[in-house]
Amino acid sequence: MSKKLAAEIKADGSFNRQTNRFITPFGNGPDELPVEAERYRLLWSAVCPWAHRSVIVRRVLGLEEVISLGTASPMRPKIPQVDWEFSLDEGCVDPVLGIRYISEIYKKTDPEYSGRPTVPVIVDLKEQKVVNNDYFRLTNYFETVWAPFHKENAPDLYPESIREEIDSINGIIFNDVNNGVYKCGFAQSQEAYEEAYDKLFTRLDELEYRLSTQRFLIGDFITDSDVRLYATLIRFDAAYYAAFKTNRNRIVDFPNLWGYLRDLYQTPGFADTTDFHAIKVHYHLSNHIASNDQKSAGILPKGPDLSGLYSKHNREALSKSEEKFLKK
């Protein structure tokens, strides 16, 4: 395990994710990041659930022309182990930023930066520096203060009247599910692993029950919470189940969660931003960020069979609306 990651393991062997360093909000206040078209670049890797959520929301809201996207490889570079590399680009360099590793822009911004160089990260192209890597709030900025740049008829993923409910469920999903799978995969003691495993599946059981009577997490429409849950569920059977030992059940074993996942997957912005090959390559072959699974000797699992993601789900019957999205 790298030293950077070791700093996130507590004495009892449990995983304690680093906090974000760049959390200045977007907005119109004097100390906020100005909302401007073509000023920022979003860096992600298709493997990363934290980055994936922001890329889904960017597409659903039609912000592609407004905020550009740089895509790092699913394979970690050999050194430094926790970095991300633009090895999918010509010359292994991001064509806009001219950097090979995402750590470069972090270091350029703050030479003292000692955390992991994470995605998603927003780079200000004018200042040529990192301005925000707050994966928890980033989608909310896209959904609110970025509204002037949304496409016509963009949905409301974060309606004001139910924001408290969305925030509340986002907190639960973060702790027990989004980060819960990492707590299983990165635990360095059997006890810490089992505690995280139990919490994760207890929560999935609750979500399974919740989704038995409503189409989406908050009701009839897709909200920010669904994007967050999706990013973990879609990686579950293909990666976490084996690589992070979250193997009580797969998602296909939960009738409602599985129907819900297909429903989302079949929605524009979801399948088209989901790259299973990248996900599998990263979690099964890129062993440089040491989870408690030491990965394989270069053999990529051929399965699982994910063809069922396109099958009919009949979840429309649970909703009063014919639309999946709430129009503003």
Added chain:
Amino acid sequence: MSKKLAAEIKADGSFNRQTNRFITPFGNGPDELPVEAERYRLLWSAVCPWAHRSVIVRRVLGLEEVISLGTASPMRPKIPQVDWEFSLDEGCVDPVLGIRYISEIYKKTDPEYSGRPTVPVIVDLKEQKVVNNDYFRLTNYFETVWAPFHKENAPDLYPESIREEIDSINGIIFNDVNNGVYKCGFAQSQEAYEEAYDKLFTRLDELEYRLSTQRFLIGDFITDSDVRLYATLIRFDAAYYAAFKTNRNRIVDFPNLWGYLRDLYQTPGFADTTDFHAIKVHYHLSNHIASNDQKSAGILPKGPDLSGLYSKHNREALSKSEEKFLKK
């Protein structure tokens, strides 16, 4: 990977299981092993599918008092990596043979023995040496020449009239399923892995179809072939799926194979010789026999949920007989 195991990897990265060294048959011929009660000891480990089949047949036929059983630990010793150790016994020594490692009795029998010391192995207590480690034929000896010692009303697992059919399907199951999962797990090239994976699942699809119209592999009764298939299927979801990357589907995803597996599991001699804890500990934690999965940093997966093994299967409807076993 240990040198002994490396000798079983071909140039193209595929796994080529070693042949057995001790294959003298049991029987009444001058050069055969005499069939005598309390003369032999069967050594096994509960993790090993090759040994498990002989322990199931021993129990189903009632040979427990006739052939004694020594049980090695599911955890491989550190050195030598491919050995088996009696660490479950007092003083880490088999109480009958007085040995700590199974390699000891192999070496005592043949100081030149250079293969892996495998289970199952039959030790002649009179001569204090290995006389048979022929996992492929061992159950057939128990079923035939050992008949004088069978319990009253013992079933016929290898009826003479259908032996050719049993042998034929045993060959197929051996190559593509029993050994097929190892070919996936031990492959050292992506091509060799994918070839084994495709053969395995093509065969499972065929068996799934076969078992849609008949209760057991050969028809209405459990035979030697079912014991062989069981030993692999029962380990599939708990071990091979993740540890050997046999992850197109799990057995629970095949309606007929899953019903068939529950049917067998609920038969005396099957569940009671199946030790899931040992199986999981071995395949997930004991990394000394190097498959292409490098195993975990000491974290044992808590799943999968196997409680469904006791659920109703309704496979009786496929059989003309009310009995699972053919009486002699």
